Amino acid sequence: MKLTINNFTDALLQGDHAKSLSIVNKWRDNYTRFYIYNKLITPAMYEIGRRWQANEISVAQEHLATAVCDFVLTQTEHDLVRYSPAPEATPKALFFTVEDEHHYLGMKMVSILFREKQWNVKYYQSNLPVDHVMNEIVQWKPGVIGLSFSIVHRANGLTSYLKKFSELDYEPEILVGGRLMNQYDFSSIGPPNTTFIQNLEELDHWFNQYTENRRDDLDGDKDTTSII
Amino acid sequence: METKIPLPLFKIDKEFNILEFTGTAADFFPETESLYQIIDRDSHTKLKNCLINGDAALTFEINAKTKQEPLELFKVFAQWKGSEAFCVFVPANQDYHLVHKQLEDLQKRLSETNFELYEKKEQLSSAMDRTNRLSGPYIELSDTLALLPIFGDLSEEKIKAIQDNAIQKAYDNKPERVLVDFTGVGVVEDSGVLQLKDMVLVFKQMGMDVVVIGLSPAQARVLKPYRTELELDFERNAKVSIKKWLVKEYL
Structure with a gap:
């Protein structure tokens, strides 16, 4: 069996669960989740988008591929479920895609990567009304809120989300991601604690910054020190 | 151009300016001069590539802005005739949306x-572990005699689960002899026998004799190859052996 991105893309488009999963599992023998998400799954999904643009596949095939990819992602998360933190364990992160947004795979990958780093993660897939999200945030008080959107005409919606976040009685870190971050500059509309994430590499960079900045807090929490 | 056709149909020129359109097109889309304006921004490149580089007659999918929805999927059938093209917009079937919704629900459930x-x-697995731990109770019969009945199949996990408790109790009570009762044991696994051997060794090192009682013929056959390694005493059944050791103690 060939393990290239192209083979994986074809397996997704054919709806071949078993083959897609076994390709990912083979990669998993040698690579980290981050590497696989960044170098296999993301390029494959971009390739599928390109094929639709080139009129090679239909939206129905695209949806099928998304469903298979979702299944594969869920499997890569499986061994992380063992670590299930208490509801109030910190650090907490909440991820969701904006209302009516069906491009959720990116957000799902991000939420799994946070979980891998032993964050207490809540992840809401597709179609959660704004009020529900806000209620959850007010009650659970996550330190990081991540959202993503991929469709241009929802950019206005983003502004209203960000406005709502700035009205919270505490200051969470806000991460905004999605395909459009590549093409448009949204940096003017976010409050100061907002970071726009274009791709998984930027997320990794953000992680390192975050850990660096919060090292003293983390040391305090764990009763360890980084001085010695 | 016939404007009564019951589907949105546009006649466009090379620059994609709309020259004519049907009544249904006016019902579906806001009135504009350019085809670009009813097509989702992300689909512009696709529209251009398909219409300009494609064959004379072609079919493709595209996202368009309608009066009702900011984004809706259409299948476009287009044909060039000289410098003009006819484009029919067929809305993606409602059935398709239904199936999509169902697929999503299925995914969620999965x-x-x-x-x-x-x-x-x-x-x-935690229930199994608990059952294992409870299936080898240490029972004190007298100052010198203890009974360790084992229940269920004899597996490595089972012996591991019961030995800590059994050894600790035996250490506290210091009997001369521990009777390991097999009456309640079903299948004996080889790995279980090896683990049993380790446990027996611990008892011996604490100065206690171990006597296995109540073996069934099938179990006896499995244990036979280990007989010398186990260095065990065997007795026929609980009644005989308990009588023997207890009578010895009290008479």
């Missing part, structure tokens, strides 16, 4: 089931 299965597996 991932929930996945986690539920995992949780059940965890519950099951």
